Amino acid sequence: MKAVLLAAGYGTRLQRDVVADTSGRFAHLAGTAKPLLPVGHCALISHWVQALTGSAAVDHIFVVTNALYQAAFEEWAAQFTNVKIVSDQTRNNDERLGAVACLQLAVKHFNIDDHVVVIGGDTLFNDDFSLRQVKERFADLQAKCEDNCLVLSYQCKDEETHKYGILEVDDELRVTCMKEKPLPSETESRKAVSLSST
Known part of the structure; x- marks a missing residue:
């Protein structure tokens, strides 16, 4: 199975709030993509990479970003051997393609011919979330009909x-x-919508 992490958003509300904050506590986050925000000891999106890699359910992780944040994501991805980045080539919120078009971009660009788990790159998950259970439920649905998808x-x-x-x-x-x-x-x-397998 492959994973596609959707990270091509612009975080306009977040950036507006960072700029409007007068305390200065969050000034260092200006211009940071939401999936790259620090959560605990690493970037939010790194938690997904660790979970997906640790689950042994996914062998490759593809991240779709935009032209504005592409360099930052490529720098972040350099620490992982199973993560690849592609840009949708948009430069602002008005140009964004949307989740479905970004998923199609990843499938075409990386020639994906496998089941895909799709995750919003800025999504957090609770401690009780289990990728193993998601994979098992998906396998059950596939056993009934190979065209079935699972959407959480x-x-x-x-x-x-x-x-x-x-x-x-x-x-x-x-x-x-x-x-x-x-x-x-x-x-x-x-x-x-949080995550899906197809």
Whole structure:
């Protein structure tokens, strides 16, 4: 299995908050991509690389970023032998391609012909999160039908739908639609997308 970490966002809200902070405590984070923010002893995205590598479920990790942050991601990736970077070549938030187009870019650029676990590069996971359980559940679904996919989601607050991809599902929890950062009035669902396997 391969992993694609989506890291082509611009963190506009974060950068706005960093610039607006008058304490100066966060000034060193100006211009830092969200997945590269320090969380504990390393960059947020490094926690995913360590977890994916340690799970033995993934043999290659591909990170999609943008032209603005490409050099920073390449410098970060130099510490890992199984991580490769590709840029979507956008330079600002108005040009961004979106998650699906970035996933397609990674698949095409790296000639991926394998199952793929897709993760938002700025996503944190709880201590009780288990990649092993995700892999087992995916294997169960694949045994029933090789076209099955697994999408993980979590409940978000009403006022937070505009921050996430939101899944709409039927009575059997099959995905019927995914909306990119909808307003609360545009969907009844509060299932925010976290990670998926296809």
